[in-house]
Amino acid sequence: MTHDFHELVIGGVMFAPLITYAVAALVVILGLRPILHLVGFASIFSHVSIAEFSLYVVVLGGLVLLA
Known part of the structure; x- marks a missing residue:
């Protein structure tokens, strides 16, 4: 099974x-x-920046899996 990747081309x-x-x-x-x-x-987390980064990683992983 091959996957067709579509690259984004901006300015060549x-x-x-x-x-x-x-x-x-x-x-x-x-x-x-x-x-x-x-x-x-x-207010839930002691390190909000780490929690937001973790949420970013989860969203990124979800997008990659859905594609």
Whole structure:
């Protein structure tokens, strides 16, 4: 079974599909941040930046698996 990867081409430069997924995950996380703030996400964890990074990794992994 072969997988057809579609590279992103910007100005003649080809970017790996992982870069596209990473940018998409960043957009999702930036969209979730106001919702997480309203829910009180920061009060649950002692290291909020590590928790947000972990959430980013989960979203990135989900995007890669769905593709």
